[in-house]
Amino acid sequence: xxxxxxxxxxxxxxxxxxxxAVARCGSILKAADELGVVRGAxxxxxxxLEAHFGVPLxxxxxxxLVLTAKGRAFADSVGVAFGILTxxxxxxxxxxxxxxxxxxxxxxxxxxxxxxxxxxxxxxxxIDIDIVPMATVEPLAKRADLEAVIMGGEYRPTxxxxxxRFMEDEFGPVTTPDIADRLGxxxxxxxxxxxxxxxxxxxxxxxxxxxxxxxxxxxxxAVDREFEDLLLAIGAARSGLGVAIAPRTAIGxxxxxxxxxxxxxFIRRPAGYSLSIRSGDVKDPALVRLADWLSETGAEPA
Numbered sequence: 667x668x669x670x671x672x673x674x675x676x677x678x679x680x681x682x683x684x685x686x687a688v689a690r691c692g693s694i695l696k697a698a699d700e701l702g703v704v705r706g707a708x709x710x711x712x713x714x715l716e717a718h719f720g721v722p723l724x725x726x727x728x729x730x731l732v733l734t735a736k737g738r739a740f741a742d743s744v745g746v747a748f749g750i751l752t753x754x755x756x757x758x759x760x761x762x763x764x765x766x767x768x769x770x771x772x773x774x775x776x777x778x779x780x781x782x783x784x785x786x787x788x789x790x791x792x793i794d795i796d797i798v799p800m801a802t803v804e805p806l807a808k809r810a811d812l813e814a815v816i817m818g819g820e821y822r823p824t825x826x827x828x829x830x831r832f833m834e835d836e837f838g839p840v841t842t843p844d845i846a847d848r849l850g851x852x853x854x855x856x857x858x859x860x861x862x863x864x865x866x867x868x869x870x871x872x873x874x875x876x877x878x879x880x881x882x883x884x885x886x887x888a889v890d891r892e893f894e895d896l897l898l899a900i901g902a903a904r905s906g907l908g909v910a911i912a913p914r915t916a917i918g919x920x921x922x923x924x925x926x927x928x929x930x931x932f933i934r935r936p937a938g939y940s941l942s943i944r945s946g947d948v949k950d951p952a953l954v955r956l957a958d959w960l961s962e963t964g965a966e967p968a
Contacts, residue, residue: 677718682744684711685723689733689741690808742826745810746944752810764952765794769806769815772799772868773896773916774939779816782963789959793952801895802868806942814943814953816960818913819875819935828948829940830957833964836914836932837876842906843927849909851929855882862908863887866896872911879933915939939964 687697688708698705712731716723723737733741770779775797779786786795798812806815807824823829839858841851850857865873870892877884891908893899900917903910904925913935920926941960943953 677715678711681711681715681718682748684708685715686741686744686748686810688712688724688731689737690745690810694731739825742807742824745807746826746946748810749813749944750946764792765796766790766814766952766956767796767798767812768956769798769800769803769809769812771803771816771818771896772801773900773913774816774818775799776897777917777919778915785963786956786959790952790955793955795956800868801897806944813947814941814956816939817942818939819869819871819937823942826945827942828945829942830961831938831940832957832960833915834934834938836934837872837912838914838928838932839876839909839930840900840912840917840920840926840928841903841909843924845906845909846927846929851909855885855930858885858887858909860888862889862891864899864902864908864910865890865892866894866899867892868895876911876933879935880930 683701684697684707687700688694691697691700694705694708694712698708701708712724721736722734723740724731725734726732776799779797783795783797800815803815803817805817805824806812806827809815817829818835841849841861845861846852849860863873874884887908889908891899891902893902896912896916899910900912900920902908903912904920914921914932917926921928941957943950943957947953
């Protein structure tokens with residue numbers, strides 16, 4: 667006997683597809699809708715996959731499926747594998763240009779990336795860049811349809827994801843000059859108690875982060891207003907509704923024009939913005955060119 671261990675038989679592709687969809691979507695119903703099958707078919711494929719490995723991939727908690735530690739690690743790897751297969755299949759198409767689908771926070775896309783899109787496309791040359799705006803930013807591990815995602819703030823990548831920081835940023839409260847004068851914000855942060863505080867569900871912790879990182883005690887607002895997207899919260903501040911918290915990249919032109927003012931200045935956030943890609947793609951020439959362009963452009967003076 668040679669002592670060689672025979673390679674283990676791979677699980678069925680349909681079972682992997684069902685598992686990947688459930689892991690990304692968070693439910694059997696959403697996974698079934700995505701794949702165009704009934705829920706029973708998804709459950710059958712998950713049972714088949716767990717039987718294949720002989721270990722549970724999900725915990726059943728009050729009718730919900732929650733990935734086990736081994737299930738989460740396997741889901742990350744399966745997502746990477748499907749991404750590689752998708753891109754390899756596209757590259758086999760005769761005459762088809764390479765295309766990169768890049769997920770970008772909506773506000774960042776509108777005020778920073780889109781004005782530079784022509785320069786980005788010129789740098790990528792024969793590679794098409796498809797910008798996917800994200801009102802609620804999801805990490806790359808949950809988006810098998812994307813090649814990369816731009817993440818802001820204190821982002822900690824999961825296993826099999828590499829984060830490449832390309833730009834610092836600052837953030838702080840902003841409002842119209844009239845609102846700042848009426849509230850007396852020049853007198854100090856305590857004047858925020860009379861303000862309408864504007865926040866967004868797409869970046870829910872910005873106010874909390876600003877108070878903590880500026881060393882100031884949190885101030886409860888007279889009224890709290892929350893919007894679905896940071897774009898809407900900034901638009902509400904621009905209209906004179908209240909005081910929003912925003913990254914400087916999103917409102918730099920408003921500050922320059924005097925449409926908005928930052929009565930307490932901005933706090934520097936070294937974490938800034940990062941490009942997250944799958945670790946298996948770190949040497950992909952197209953993604954290397956994208957990362958290089960972002961790093962060179964992000965380092966330029968604002």
